[in-house]
Amino acid sequence: MSSIPAQRPKPLHLLAAFASGGLLTFAVFINAEAGRYGGALYSSWLAHGTGTLAAILVLALLRLRRRPAEPSASGKAPLWAYLGGISGAATVMLTSTSVNTPLALAGTLALGLAGQVAFSLAADQWGLFGLPRRRLTGRDAGAVVLIVAGSLLIIFLGMGS
């Protein structure tokens, strides 16, 4: 199962992850605009619908150009691995609720950050859901502290004036 070693990020990984975080900023902004007109449920529904179409389009283009992918080393995916979309859709419902409580955007972002970091620490530590285990080091702890502290500073003191 853990045949692929989880290495330290290379510059390409760093760039991909950092850039995808940037994409997310724009996606969140765009989806919030859709939600302002059609409601939070509509916004998430629209994003998943247009996303499905976009993915089909790109997959079809790739199929035209080359043969189907080689069978993977990891075997067939378990059924539960197909449920990531439910988890993602539920996220939208929870955050669009908590944003409209006294927690507001700052509290929602900060707690979401905490939940995400806590889960990822557990996931690496125990190799949850069939992904490789990764031993956590002091450097991981340092990166967690710096990035979480920087994010909280931006969320609570930087945003707004």
Added chain:
Amino acid sequence: MTLFIAYALIAGVLVGLSRQLNGRLAMSTSPLIASFWNHIVGFVFLTVLGLVLGNLILPGAADAPWWVYLGGPLGVIFVTAGSWLIPRIGAVNSALLVIGGQMVSGVLFDLARGAPMTFWASALGVTLILAGVALTQRSR
């Protein structure tokens, strides 16, 4: 209030869970195929939910600008990237680098559109994040 704190915390856990599941699926298929399943399963789930709740599309939806249709395709790239990354660099690094990118781009985006901002705090926050990102890169 405790309930809403739990909501926001669980939302964060679900973001991580989603990336973990999609990453596992990508190991048996491909990151793009995992992103496709993520979107279509979420779409079906939200369609059923919308039909049950009965308020899927509010009347104002048609007045939204054309570019609201771009959020979904951006999400496809985002999920594809996450599913590619997580088996390669692990859950913690994936989460931290994506969060870092989101925070730094958010600050730049707010600067560009002139949103209110306490500059010293945002600048210091960005500095700490970049230091943390540099720490994930050190080889020894």
